[in-house]
Amino acid sequence: MGQRRTRRRTAAAGALLALLMLAGCGSGSGSDQAATSEAGGAPGPALAENDAAGEPAQGGAGTATDTRVDQRAIVYTGSLEVKVDDVEAAARDAVAAATRAGGFVGGDQRRSAAADAVAELQLRVPADRFYPVVEELARLGSQQRRQIDTQDVTEETIDLDARITSQRARVDSARRLLAQASSIGDLITLENELARREADLASLEAKKRRLADLTALSTITVTLIGPDASTAQEEGQLGFLVGLSGGWKVFLASMTVLFTVLGAILPWVLVFGVPLGLFWWWHRRRRNRSTEPALGAAPPPGLAAAPGAVSAAPPVPEARSAP
Template sequence: MGLRRVRRHRTAAVGALLALSLLTGCGSGSGTDEAATSDSGGVAGPAMAERDAAGEPAQGGAAGTATDTRVDQRSIVYTGSLEIRVDDVEAAARDAVASATRAGGFVGGDQRRSTAADAVAELQLRVPADRFYPVVEELARLGSQQRRQIDTQDVTEETIDLDARITSQRARVDSARRLLAQADSIGDLISLENELARREADLASLEAKKRRLADLTALSTITVTLVGPDATTDDDENQLGFLVGLSGGWTVFLASMTVLFTVLGAVLPWLLVFGVPLGLLLWWNRRRRRNRPSEPALVAPVDTPPPPGVAAAGVSAAPPVPGARSAP
């Protein structure tokens, strides 16, 4: 009889825990089920009630937590962006990587485009937060600084909130594990296993967010862009003026000449193979026609008067043409 009563109490406690979990939702971080269940799986004990009555914060709660306002104790995310014009992009990139390595950081990304003087290198450097500004100043001395942008984000409140939620979620996971160890029926066992898996997944998600935030606050990000002496940047493209137009026109002219010579180089072999023999043939044909002898033209005979001796000898002259005028 006593054993049956104990089992009945355990089943009631499990049902109350499941109903409370549905009400509180996933990852609420309020620690409500800790106040509803004690270490033995029943209702909260006198100790928990005394703590609530005395105004003490529940385990894992964020109530009563004072934020440390000191600058060295706050969680700040630093991000910087630099654009530097240098004479040798490759040498400057090596120096930038060496600066980050000496500071205890590493290279998070490296993109380079090398075309003679129009070379560009974009490096993403991760350095410790306490070495952020010294590394920025060291990078600025690599050449002529064109642009600098530094942003900060204070995530102290978010960090404290995550810590409180993680503590509360761990307590909820421990509570579900204790109830799972006391389950005496298949239905309670399955329900508690599902609830425990859900709480553990929520805890893993919170811990992943905390690790990501800790990584951002521990290591700052510096994006440095190194451009060659003749490289064109976005700021240069947005400028206006005569010199900018002249520079752009000269660049277009050089590009056009490059295209023209490229086409000429592609057509030249065809001209040498087919154009030269065809030109020689036309020249020889024209010269042959010029040196050919011309044929005499056919000319009609012209009537001339007979000499005077022929007329005296009795040879009659040709009758006069009607309408023709006689010679004087």
């Protein structure tokens, strides 16, 4: 019995030792494979896929859409109001600033007056020079107001590109069908359809050019006012003096319009009105003279008395008594 127990213990110890040896070999093999992979051996599945795609391995989700500003279509619009000492000199400097930036003048309205000079310029400058030109214009004098608006038209531009591509394909299809027309009726129908599709394509292309112009050239409206001119904030105030000043300006403007109308009418009055008035006065006076009877003259014989006039009775002869 003792020998059997000893044999069983020996066999169990041997089996346990064999299991420990197998476990050690397995862990060593896994460590060797990991070391081989890190040391530059065969790449793992993720690296193999990235190498096959020609891109480096990145964690997380896929690559996001490019949202950089230079890849988007943005329309910039700005307006400035600047008070300057010399409106004409500041207007020349503003035009020069736009020209140096590669732009041009889109509109120019000026009111030259000794105490109330104003110049309103509409400048078109490249989009990448928009903010530098705005800052340069603000330094021409004392900035009173600034407003900058932006409009992202990227989606509209992409939609227009897709619609233009589709419409061009439709035009090409209509042209192929027109070349294969075999009857006069089909020819007329296809020509009308082709003309309609070409008109739609031209409209889409015009919209695309308009968007391209707005995105390529930004618009800056700068208002240059003299030192004595009232600003927009002052015009928005209330009070007796403000109302009196506004009423006086309206009165002067109304009188200007009235005198302008009178000046336009006066030549017509002198050329046609005066002769017609003299003729009418002469004709009326002549008619009155012809209708008035001569004073103290007896009416001609046989002339009937005027209606309602009392006719004088003939004198009755006196009765004579018989002798």
